[in-house]
Amino acid sequence: MSLKVDSRDKAQEIIDKYDYFLFDCDGVIWRGDHILPKVAETLDLLKKNNKTVLFVTNNSTKSRDDYLGKFEKIGISGITKDEVFGSSYASAVYIEKILQLPKDKKVWVLGEAGIEKELQELGYTTIGGTDPRLTADGVTFDPDHELLNNLDKDVGAVIVGLTMNLNYLKLSITMQYLIKDNKSIPFIATNIDSTFPTKDKLLIGAGSIIESVSYASGRKPDAVCGKPNQSMLNAIKADNEGLKASPGKGLMVGDRLNTDMKFGRDGGLDTLLVLTGIETEDRVLAQEKSVAPTYYADKLGDLFEMTQ
Ligand code: PLP
Ligand code: CA
Numbered sequence: 001m002s003l004k005v006d007s008r009d010k011a012q013e014i015i016d017k018y019d020y021f022l023f024d025c026d027g028v029i030w031r032g033d034h035i036l037p038k039v040a041e042t043l044d045l046l047k048k049n050n051k052t053v054l055f056v057t058n059n060s061t062k063s064r065d066d067y068l069g070k071f072e073k074i075g076i077s078g079i080t081k082d083e084v085f086g087s088s089y090a091s092a093v094y095i096e097k098i099l100q101l102p103k104d105k106k107v108w109v110l111g112e113a114g115i116e117k118e119l120q121e122l123g124y125t126t127i128g129g130t131d132p133r134l135t136a137d138g139v140t141f142d143p144d145h146e147l148l149n150n151l152d153k154d155v156g157a158v159i160v161g162l163t164m165n166l167n168y169l170k171l172s173i174t175m176q177y178l179i180k181d182n183k184s185i186p187f188i189a190t191n192i193d194s195t196f197p198t199k200d201k202l203l204i205g206a207g208s209i210i211e212s213v214s215y216a217s218g219r220k221p222d223a224v225c226g227k228p229n230q231s232m233l234n235a236i237k238a239d240n241e242g243l244k245a246s247p248g249k250g251l252m253v254g255d256r257l258n259t260d261m262k263f264g265r266d267g268g269l270d271t272l273l274v275l276t277g278i279e280t281e282d283r284v285l286a287q288e289k290s291v292a293p294t295y296y297a298d299k300l301g302d303l304f305e306m307t308q
Helices: 008-017 039-048 064-074 087-098 113-121 168-183 206-217 230-239 241-245 257-266 281-285
Strands: 020-023 052-057 084-086 106-110 125-128 155-160 187-189 195-197 202-204 250-254 270-274 295-297
Touching: 039 052, 052 230, 064 084, 064 113, 084 087, 084 230, 087 113, 087 155, 087 187, 087 230, 106 113, 106 168, 113 125, 125 168, 155 168, 155 206, 168 206, 187 206, 230 241, 230 257, 250 257, 257 270
Parallel strands: 020 052, 020 250, 052 084, 106 125, 106 155, 155 187, 250 270, 270 295
Antiparallel strands: 195 202
């Protein structure tokens, strides 16, 4: 059963016990565009105690550079690019390092600018994505649309993430690439979060868009790059020798059981679930022992507040 962080001793024990703190972002650090209570103070406290602090988000709509801007904007300063891992970056790295897609191949994107920017930074050409021919006001579906009739023969991978500019044309072109050439073009999903949390309600998440093109094409993604996939954690471990050698020195903090908590657990890290996002206390306490988070807390800021 998960231990509740509800006293000074327990909060202090967590600060003392771990050297690496991996934070999910939405629902832990911020909610939408608002920083959660005492988060900046908690991060300061951890850094003063020489802890390594890393941020791991499944939101593919932004690039790492975009995230640096967001941290500043909500009042968290001094974060560097190597401390931020997003599913857009993880997907781009997967395409380069695991698929080893040649740089003269193109990537079809069903998603937002974060994916395009990370791929372009690695030297790839993207198509689809934010192309105004697919998103401009007044685009209505045309079964003979130029992009539907002229599939690009150089597309060597398809990547699907969340887009709020979704339409039938984009879904249909994505499906065409997925069934093209005997379904041989690799199909990469940024993340499988079924829902997308906004300040007062849950909306459609990337996983639900992926399901749609998956069902239509009769294919499952060849890789899901965000949490809980371990390729992102392996990349983090590669940059942090101490965590690689002793995963038990790491604590994964998140708000979702099937992504964040599984991500930490599968990688040998202890886990802390905070109740400022997706899950409720009842859901946490109902988890079987083998998958229950190590700890849970009302909010991340309790680590600061309880130790003052
Ligand atoms: N995907 C999208 C598009 C989002 O906007 C969010 C949250 O804002 C997420 C995923 C979940 O992100 P995180 O892993 O930081 O909770
Ligand atoms: Ca989250």
